[in-house]
Amino acid sequence: MCHKLPLADRLHVEPLTIPLAELFLSKAQIVELNRKDALDLVTLVLDHEAGPGDEETINVDLIAGLCAQDWGLYTTVSMTIEKLHQLLTNEEVELEEALSQLVEERLNAIQQAMDVAPKSFAWKMRAKLGTRVRWYEEVEEVQR
Numbered sequence: 001m002c003h004k005l006p007l008a009d010r011l012h013v014e015p016l017t018i019p020l021a022e023l024f025l026s027k028a029q030i031v032e033l034n035r036k037d038a039l040d041l042v043t044l045v046l047d048h049e050a051g052p053g054d055e056e057t058i059n060v061d062l063i064a065g066l067c068a069q070d071w072g073l074y075t076t077v078s079m080t081i082e083k084l085h086q087l088l089t090n091e092e093v094e095l096e097e098a099l100s101q102l103v104e105e106r107l108n109a110i111q112q113a114m115d116v117a118p119k120s121f122a123w124k125m126r127a128k129l130g131t132r133v134r135w136y137e138e139v140e141e142v143q144r
Helices: 020-028 035-047 060-069 071-089 097-116 121-132
Strands: 049-051 057-059
Touching (some): 035 097, 049 097, 057 060, 060 071, 060 097
8 A cells, every 4th residue: 555544443334344434545545546446436436425424425534534644645645536537527437427426526525525624733744845755655566
C-alpha cells in the first residue's frame, strides 16, 4: 500500500470483509491508479451510498477523519477522486447518465467531507511542503 490504513480496530464492523470505508480507501490510496482499480472504485461508489455510518454506507466521517490526520492520504485520495471524475467526464466508463451522476455526487460527498474536516497541526505543516517531497510509499509490482 502507498499509505498505512488502520484496519485492526474496525474488523468487527463487517463479519466477512473489511468495512466499506476501508475498502474504498484501500483502492483510493493507490497513487498510480490503474484502470481495474478505478473501475472497482466506481462500482463500489455506484453500489453504496456515501454518508455517515457503516451500514451499507461508505463512511465519509471515517474517511474524512483519517485524511484530516494524514496530508499524504488526503492528497492521494483527492487525486484519485479527481481521476475518477475525469474517467466519468470523458465517458471512459460506460454508464448511463443518471448512474454517472450518482457516482459523481457520491464522490463529491466524500471529497466535501474530507475538505471540511478540521486538520491537525501536523497535516497543516506537511501541506506546506506539498508534492515537492514524496508523500507516499512506493509499491513494487508483485510478480506472479
